Amino acid sequence: MSMPTSPNAPRLIIIGNGMVGHHLVEQLIACGAPRDYAITVFGEERHIAYDRVHLSEYFSGRDADSLALASADDYAAHGIDLRLHDTVTAIDRNANEVVTECDRHPYDRLVLATGSYPFVPPIPGNDREKCLVYRTLDDLDAIREAAEDATTGVVVGGGLLGLEAANALRGLNLDTAVVEFAPRLMPMQVDAEGGALLREKIEALGVQVLTDRATQHIEAGETSFHRMVFQDDKMLETDLIVFSAGIRPRDQLARDCALEIGERGGVVIDDRCLTSDPAILAVGEVALWNQSIFGLVAPGYQMAKVAAATLTEGNATFTGADMSTKLKLLGVDVGAIGDAHGDRTPGARTFRYLDEIKQEYRKLVVSSDGKKLLGAMLVGDNATYDTLMQYYANGLALPEDPASLILPSSEGAPTLGPDALPDTATLCSCHNVTKGDVCATLDAGALDLASVKSETRASTGCGGCAALLKSVVDHELAARGVEVDQSICEHFAHTRQELYSLVRVEGIKTFSELIEKHGTTAGHGLGSSSAPKLGSSSAPRLGCDICKPAVASILAACFNEPITDAAHVPLQDTNDTFMANMQKNGTYSVVPRIPGGEITPEKLIVLGEVGKKYGLYTKITGGQRVDLFGAQLHQLPDIWGELIVAGFETGHAYGKATRTVKSCVGSTWCRYGVQDSVGMAIRLEERYKGLRSPHKLKFAVSGCTRECAEAQSKDVGVIATEHGWNLYVCGNGGMRPRHAELFATDLDDAQLIRIIDRFLMFYIRTADRLQRTSVWRENLEGGLDYLKDVVLDDSLGLADELEAQMQHVIDTYECEWANTLSNPEKLKRFRTFVNDSRPDPDIIATEERGQLRPA
Amino acid sequence: MNTATALKSEVTWQTLCSKADLVAHSGVAAWLDGTDTQVALLYLPGRTPEAYAVDNHDPFSNANVIARGIVGDIKGEPVIASPLYKQHFRLSDGVCVEDESVRLHTWEIKIDGDDVMIRA
Ligand SMILES: Cc1cc2nc3c(=O)[nH]c(=O)nc-3n(C[C@H](O)[C@H](O)[C@H](O)COP(=O)(O)OP(=O)(O)OC[C@H]3O[C@@H](n4cnc5c(N)ncnc54)[C@H](O)[C@@H]3O)c2cc1C
Ligand code: SF4
Ligand code: FES
Numbered sequence: 022m023s024m025p026t027s028p029n030a031p032r033l034i035i036i037g038n039g040m041v042g043h044h045l046v047e048q049l050i051a052c053g054a055p056r057d058y059a060i061t062v063f064g065e066e067r068h069i070a071y072d073r074v075h076l077s078e079y080f081s082g083r084d085a086d087s088l089a090l091a092s093a094d095d096y097a098a099h100g101i102d103l104r105l106h107d108t109v110t111a112i113d114r115n116a117n118e119v120v121t122e123c124d125r126h127p128y129d130r131l132v133l134a135t136g137s138y139p140f141v142p143p144i145p146g147n148d149r150e151k152c153l154v155y156r157t158l159d160d161l162d163a164i165r166e167a168a169e170d171a172t173t174g175v176v177v178g179g180g181l182l183g184l185e186a187a188n189a190l191r192g193l194n195l196d197t198a199v200v201e202f203a204p205r206l207m208p209m210q211v212d213a214e215g216g217a218l219l220r221e222k223i224e225a226l227g228v229q230v231l232t233d234r235a236t237q238h239i240e241a242g243e244t245s246f247h248r249m250v251f252q253d254d255k256m257l258e259t260d261l262i263v264f265s266a267g268i269r270p271r272d273q274l275a276r277d278c279a280l281e282i283g284e285r286g287g288v289v290i291d292d293r294c295l296t297s298d299p300a301i302l303a304v305g306e307v308a309l310w311n312q313s314i315f316g317l318v319a320p321g322y323q324m325a326k327v328a329a330a331t332l333t334e335g336n337a338t339f340t341g342a343d344m345s346t347k348l349k350l351l352g353v354d355v356g357a358i359g360d361a362h363g364d365r366t367p368g369a370r371t372f373r374y375l376d377e378i379k380q381e382y383r384k385l386v387v388s389s390d391g392k393k394l395l396g397a398m399l400v401g402d403n404a405t406y407d408t409l410m411q412y413y414a415n416g417l418a419l420p421e422d423p424a425s426l427i428l429p430s431s432e433g434a435p436t437l438g439p440d441a442l443p444d445t446a447t448l449c450s451c452h453n454v455t456k457g458d459v460c461a462t463l464d465a466g467a468l469d470l471a472s473v474k475s476e477t478r479a480s481t482g483c484g485g486c487a488a489l490l491k492s493v494v495d496h497e498l499a500a501r502g503v504e505v506d507q508s509i510c511e512h513f514a515h516t517r518q519e520l521y522s523l524v525r526v527e528g529i530k531t532f533s534e535l536i537e538k539h540g541t542t543a544g545h546g547l548g549s550s551s552a553p554k555l556g557s558s559s560a561p562r563l564g565c566d567i568c569k570p571a572v573a574s575i576l577a578a579c580f581n582e583p584i585t586d587a588a589h590v591p592l593q594d595t596n597d598t599f600m601a602n603m604q605k606n607g608t609y610s611v612v613p614r615i616p617g618g619e620i621t622p623e624k625l626i627v628l629g630e631v632g633k634k635y636g637l638y639t640k641i642t643g644g645q646r647v648d649l650f651g652a653q654l655h656q657l658p659d660i661w662g663e664l665i666v667a668g669f670e671t672g673h674a675y676g677k678a679t680r681t682v683k684s685c686v687g688s689t690w691c692r693y694g695v696q697d698s699v700g701m702a703i704r705l706e707e708r709y710k711g712l713r714s715p716h717k718l719k720f721a722v723s724g725c726t727r728e729c730a731e732a733q734s735k736d737v738g739v740i741a742t743e744h745g746w747n748l749y750v751c752g753n754g755g756m757r758p759r760h761a762e763l764f765a766t767d768l769d770d771a772q773l774i775r776i777i778d779r780f781l782m783f784y785i786r787t788a789d790r791l792q793r794t795s796v797w798r799e800n801l802e803g804g805l806d807y808l809k810d811v812v813l814d815d816s817l818g819l820a821d822e823l824e825a826q827m828q829h830v831i832d833t834y835e836c837e838w839a840n841t842l843s844n845p846e847k848l849k850r851f852r853t854f855v856n857d858s859r860p861d862p863d864i865i866a867t868e869e870r871g872q873l874r875p876a
Numbered sequence: 877m878n879t880a881t882a883l884k885s886e887v888t889w890q891t892l893c894s895k896a897d898l899v900a901h902s903g904v905a906a907w908l909d910g911t912d913t914q915v916a917l918l919y920l921p922g923r924t925p926e927a928y929a930v931d932n933h934d935p936f937s938n939a940n941v942i943a944r945g946i947v948g949d950i951k952g953e954p955v956i957a958s959p960l961y962k963q964h965f966r967l968s969d970g971v972c973v974e975d976e977s978v979r980l981h982t983w984e985i986k987i988d989g990d991d992v993m994i995r996a
Contacts, residue, residue: 598902856897859907
């Protein structure tokens, strides 16, 4: 909370609550301005400022709340009057008032932060229904809605945003095409060679690319909703069109009140962000500085900072900004640094490297004496971007042979390590954070990346600097002798991954052997204030509820001995110990496996009969099975005896293991189905049942792109195509949903299974404990591309080993319940009381909707 | 033995179950004869003491489940983790590590040949 504003304080109005308008508010708060000004913010959109840079993630699982940059409460807490869904319609400079639809508001100072609007080319028919743009959350809602009954989509414009929109359409399962007026894609960022390569890569992803195409008009289509007619009378039919043909500054308010406007639009500002009327400022994409509009967030943030200083008598000037960009468009790396085309500096020379096999293109633009980097262009691989950017931004002297910077790394390209950077090097341009700033926070006591981020805000803008920031922080921490403790718990000074390799390499088969050989001694770490009290000084450590189940899971994945064996049973969580899921009153629920969700009437009847006989509450699960609740410990063997006789197996609903493979009915019954999704689901479930992993694994198989089985929300999702199967990985439902990513396309059955084998084993090998595939994937250095390299291209040479490990697990599968029922010693464990056959009298049930539930 | 404890003459050792009923490095539940109390018995072969008895009733969930938790140690001190909400209880005195105001009742036990004896 800050001090209240005085009633006579001058009134400051900000028009526009976008990324830059919001950043201005933050900067004003930071310099205490809410005390000096009564601040009102008008925003046309329904939503409070959100992260437009990551807008596309709205289609891959994020919602409006998680994209929001602040909450209305944050504004209120500082006494700022935020008026959303309230458009300013005019500025009356004579009366010093802004006009909204139903009101007038006086101002002393005014800031325009109205951003830009997507340019829609004046093509007859561009106002037809399902002609959309890509800029706001509402736009994306409209696209999603229009895509519902569409099968094809076209993006008009092959620039940066156009390709991003194309990716979104593809993600909505539309056959997608990009129509570009220029002869190549991304004409602003790449040259002819780079453009050609980019095009090849994008076409390989199944996106059709049409360049040199001027759309003449749009009319009703014959087979689709629209028909686009081009200059040469060629035609293209599509169900929806997204225009992404550039942006234009939203300068209408400024034009109407006769502020100075640039020839091609934009509100002219000076170095202090003042417009031609010194009471009025402009920031962000609406502002024109030195004849340039800056269509990126980082320069906008710098303007916001300058504007805040100007409004509070501070001293700061805007001196232009770098428009270098690093992007991944449709999974293809594209980078452009400085004068990428080499046409801005006389005498500039270039180096080029083109690899048509690996599809990589790199170009360096250097000064005539070869000493300074003026620009660079990268297509296909951005690995060298950070290094090149540092040479460029800090004017570092280039190595003797600059070409070494863009040759493949086997040639020994010198990467500029974090220590080679000067303190003045800017790491994060969004928040203008230098290496020196980062070092200062570390010196002030920050001990990890997260605290550096929250102190400096580095990497919280566009996120482009994340990898560089991490490497600098890691390097500086190491230089300061800080060891980052990644131990799984106090009993092992190892990560889960390290324990996994110890177990595998040394062939360690029990927890006691592992803790004996590799455990810590008592009192390790955690700065023990009280002296350790050991029952007996030579007593081995016991482990705990963190390392025991984690090691149990590793042992199961490596050797697959029954978890109920005497050596393993004390390691298991109660659910694994008793092979059922403990509910809140201490009873258990039982979930037999129903592969693919396919079940005969006879078996369904058995489930009903068992439920009835033991008084169990029954419910259908989301994974297409039946859950029977309310069994007491001593009833479990009897219940399982009946289920196994009827042909059921355990469902591992209790384990961090393969759960279910959900399926739709597929080509067997469904008129749209193109493959037998149930058959494949059963095959996958039979293959991976019993596989234990760092966390639960969910699968699904859909019989066509309509995706009725929701495969894209699963760890492993399979969607049938005309030619085979598309594989998606690392999706998640639950608390933090994540769309699975397309991993490989048009696989045949054998390929599909081989890739899943490798993928799962690589996950089991490298994930942290209790890390779902989604989080694992997000933390995987190198991201999806790296995962593809390892799994599809076998870049680590691991594929055979991973497949063999999986085969071992499959070959040693045994139903844990069948194993237990045949072993009287193991069955002794299933007694509610060891000295009495009574049930637990404290378990009381009451009836609800015709079934029993805990009282 | 001092006189104060000697006076509590009703408190005697009684046999609860057999040693074979225990599960190494884990727990089982038993009824305390003539009461409505359930006891969780934890067996740690190779350590001294080698067995512990604490309340089977979990004060946080109100379910009788402590025996079904995972036995471990915190800095060498033996504990059991509740299988429901995962709080840790020290086996030596039953005190909850996360909230010291909560305590499980504890009993003295010993293994005498094949018999597991409890002092109650
Ligand atoms: C899909 C997409 C991806 C992008 N990716 C990147 C990227 O990777 N890196 C990068 O640097 N940049 C990226 N950008 C660009 C970046 O989002 C913009 O540079 C940034 O949002 C500009 O901020 P702004 O505040 O100037 O404009 P905006 O964020 O557009 O905000 C302007 C706001 O003002 C409101 N407004 C306009 N007129 C009025 C009025 N009369 N009354 C009230 N409110 C009004 C608008 O509704 C809007 O909410 C991307 C943009 C998009 C759309
Ligand atoms: S995903 Fe396709 S095949 Fe499966 S039920 Fe839906 S429409 Fe039919
Ligand atoms: S450069 Fe954008 S967040 Fe750092």
